[in-house]
Ligand SMILES: Nc1ncnc2c1ncn2[C@@H]1O[C@H](COP(=O)(O)OP(=O)(O)OP(=O)(O)O)[C@@H](O)[C@H]1O
């Protein structure tokens with residue numbers, strides 16, 4: 001990949017008649033990175049992805065994937081790319097194995113290579129046991145996993161996943177997130193779209209927040225959080241309130257504010273990892289028990305709220 | 317390679333579906349069987365339709381008199397009933413008198429007694445006299461006496477026709493200023509009757525469809541002809557259901573567009589041409605299998621002689637290309653798979669009807685109908701099969717086959733162009 005950039009979007013725009021779905025999107029995904037596009041419904045994530053995977057012609061702008069222009073050499077882009085569509089796109093009347101074999105062939109795999117890759121992918125998505133069952137008989141989560149598997153067969157350099165965890169059980173979701181991390185660890189570049197901030201936060205090296213066809217901010221999780229400058233909030237309950245202890249805590253470095261109300265305390269701190277041990281230490285010295293702790297880290301929700309004036313969850 | 321993979325996957329889908337199998341093989345064979353049974357087509361060239369023989373007692377009291385004793389209407393009627401072509405159906409015995417004939421029926425030794433009155437010839441030849449043939453029948457029998465009644469009525473109608481012909485000629489002559497004498501009138505009537513008689517006993521003709529109303533066509537026809545209508549019926553069903561499956565197979569394009577697999581195919585390095593090509597090959601192969609199985613099954617089940625092998629192959633090819641092309645075009649005009657059921661059923665039934673696929677049992681269709689039929693690909697396909705059935709060679713079927721190939725290719729071109737515009 002030239003200059004270590006897997007995907008470079010430059011002013012991508014897409015107009016559907018009256019609807020401006022994507023309005024000038026530019027970003028760079030470095031090779032080996034997990035890059036998330038986070039945004040509410042209708043933000044333009046899928047449309048952006050459709051352009052990157054050469055399914056839609058951009059109204060304006062261009063992009064390169066693995067160094068190939070989506071306008072000039074779509075066939076090369078398609079060959080180096082794995083695309084996991086937002087909706088299940090499989091043959092429900094074929095078995096998991098038959099589906100994988102079919103899609104492998106569509107990526108040009110044949111014979112022993114194909115058989116080996118199908119077996120490997122079945123193991124990755126955890127469906128070796130059920131490979132002979134029709135996909136139509138699978139649970140939503142299992143279908144999602146086959147949907148992902150079909151994009152992995154040809155060992156793409158870059159994989160694009162469009163909301164791969166929508167509407168599934170926690171177990172399948174866990175499985176998929178772990179898969180994504182493992183694939184990335186093995187060197188695959190991942191462009192991941194989601195409207196779950198927890199997923200973006202857990203997976204991504206870089207996060208771009210999208211809204212109304214535009215990227216409103218892009219950076220690492222820490223960078224985005226710093227943008228809002230919020231502190232971690234700690235809620236504690238004490239067995240018995242001790243004025244001396246409260247005074248002591250106020251003086252701990254990194255504690256910005258403390259309010260106490262009948263044994264229930266709320267603290268705003270810089271870094272809970274540094275502050276919390278000190279709190280427990282001092283409480284133990286004066287013999288006060290801390291009976292409950294809640295940590296509220298600043299999150300992308302706050303960033304979204306800060307930048308758009310609306311809550312991410314409300315925008316869904 | 318990818319093209320074949322796509323074709324194979326589509327074939328698997330088609331042959332895994334119970335609906336497809338029924339529409340491909342079950343329905344055409346079943347409907348042909350039912351229609352053939354209803355219209356009494358014989359099930360093979362050698363088998364005869366199995367009706368019980370009706371025993372008939374005939375009393376011929378007819379006393380031909382007058383100038384020409386050579387012509388006797390009673391004798392003619394007896395001859396018609398005793399004709400060898402009816403021997404499968406009627407066992408005719410001449411009875412001495414009316415009473416003994418009636419007794420035979422009463423005692424169920426005969427199903428029908430026919431009493432020809434003494435003035436039968438006179439009534440048949442003179443314009444202004446009538447006479448009644450009495451048919452005495454066993455009330456427990458239905459079919460046999462029905463056939464006999466019809467036969468007799470038919471012969472009598474022939475005489476009436478002759479009488480009317482005589483009258484009209486006489487009136488025509490007098491209007492022209494000439495006077496027709498009775499002898500001339502008699503001659504005209506006799507000539508007409510003779511013509512009618514020869515028509516009756518010729519190889520085929522006017523008598524057959526009238527008999528067909530109650531009697532099985534096959535049974536009333538001379539054996540040598542063997543053209544029971546089952547061949548054309550099967551041809552009509554073959555064409556209809558192959559066209560139906562052409563549309564049904566092409567529906568997979570719409571279905572894949574809706575289930576997202578078409579977009580997913582586009583995200584792989586597979587050109588659109590390979591995708592559409594694969595689908596077209598899949599449809600063609602499935603239709604080829606359908607035609608082969610239906611031809612084979614109809615030979616085994618109905619004993620249909622489809623004609624010369626080369627002709628059959630050529631007509632099959634034309635049919636397959638025309639129906640695959642028609643199906644692709646039809647589906648390219650549809651936007652959602654919810655429309656495919658009604659559109660497929662409606663368009664196929666309408667064009668099939670215009671193409672004459674459901675009227676193969678009607679023998680003398682008006683010429684205008686045939687011309688309309690040739691506006692549809694189904695009409696040409698049916699014509700091809702009718703030619704094949706009649707034993708035509710390759711040369712004779714070239715016109716319908718070429719028309720089918722051209723129509724099929726044109727439909728396909730339109731369909732592919734529309735699909736390309738939609739998906740590319
Ligand atoms: N084919 C189309 N024709 C017209 N409008 C479209 C089309 N596809 C998308 N849109 C519109 O473009 C906008 C962006 O849609 P898009 O699917 O890209 O959003 P998204 O971020 O993927 O949302 P979601 O989280 O719901 O998947 C929406 O307003 C949508 O209605």
Ligand SMILES: [Mg+2]
Nearest residue numbers: 045046086162
């Ligand atoms: Mg989307």
